[in-house]
Amino acid sequence: MNYVHNLDKADLQILRELARDGRLSWRELSERIGLSLTPTLKRVHRLEEQGYIRGYVARLDEGKLIGELNVFVSVTLENQSEAAIARFEKEIVVAPEVMSCFTMTGDADFILRVVVPDMGSYQNFLTRTLTRIKGVEHIRSSFALKAVLNRTSPML
Numbered sequence: 001m002n003y004v005h006n007l008d009k010a011d012l013q014i015l016r017e018l019a020r021d022g023r024l025s026w027r028e029l030s031e032r033i034g035l036s037l038t039p040t041l042k043r044v045h046r047l048e049e050q051g052y053i054r055g056y057v058a059r060l061d062e063g064k065l066i067g068e069l070n071v072f073v074s075v076t077l078e079n080q081s082e083a084a085i086a087r088f089e090k091e092i093v094v095a096p097e098v099m100s101c102f103t104m105t106g107d108a109d110f111i112l113r114v115v116v117p118d119m120g121s122y123q124n125f126l127t128r129t130l131t132r133i134k135g136v137e138h139i140r141s142s143f144a145l146k147a148v149l150n151r152t153s154p155m156l
Contacts, residue, residue, distance in 0.1 A: 007052070010035060012156045014043055015052060019153035022056040059152060062099070067117030070144035073130070074108035078137040085109070091133045097125045108140070 007015075013033040017024060024032070030040035047053045062068075077084050085103070088110065092101050100113045116122045122141075130139060 011043060011047060011052075014040070014047060015153075016156050018044075018053065018056075019156075062115050066097075066115045067121065069116050069118060069122060070147070071112075071114040071116070071122055072142045072144065073112040073114055074104075074138075074140040074142075075110040075112065075130070075136060076107065076138040077109045077135050079135070080109060084135045087135060088133055091129075095125070095129050097121075097129070 010033055014029065017029055017032050026041055026044070027037060029044070030037045033040060035043075044053070075088070077088060089101070092098055092110070092112065097114045097116050098112050099115050102111045103109065104111050114122065114125060116125060126139065126141075130136065
């Protein structure tokens with residue numbers, strides 16, 4: 001289902017192709033979408049300016065660089081004051097094991113995705129980082145068995 005109403009077919013093709021391979025040459029991109037080089041470049045620049053393309057990155061292999069153990073961690077704070085939330089966010093963003101962090105509604109205040117090489121490394125993260133953040137009341141860990149789907153961009 002397409003929720004992007006203000007983009008045409010060529011814009012969506014550009015986004016799909018760049019999501020698959022951000023290193024495409026402009027010429028190769030224009031050939032794949034069936035437009036000449038100049039209109040393709042104009043469209044890419046417009047998509048960048050409008051914020052549909054936020055940047056270009058290399059996708060690194062987490063398993064080779066960090067480890068294969070993915071842990072989803074629910075964190076509840078003692079209170080949800082602005083200061084407590086800001087303190088937690090300030091400390092968690094510098095933890096290299098944390099790959100993503102979301103504020104949540106419901107039982108947990110935050111959900112973290114933590115990647116480490118093994119259980120010992122996760123235990124070190126818990127005892128040396130997470131439990132030392134002032135105001136953390138409850139931590140619940142769920143260990144991923146396998147990744148079924150891990151998109152890097154929305155399906156267009």
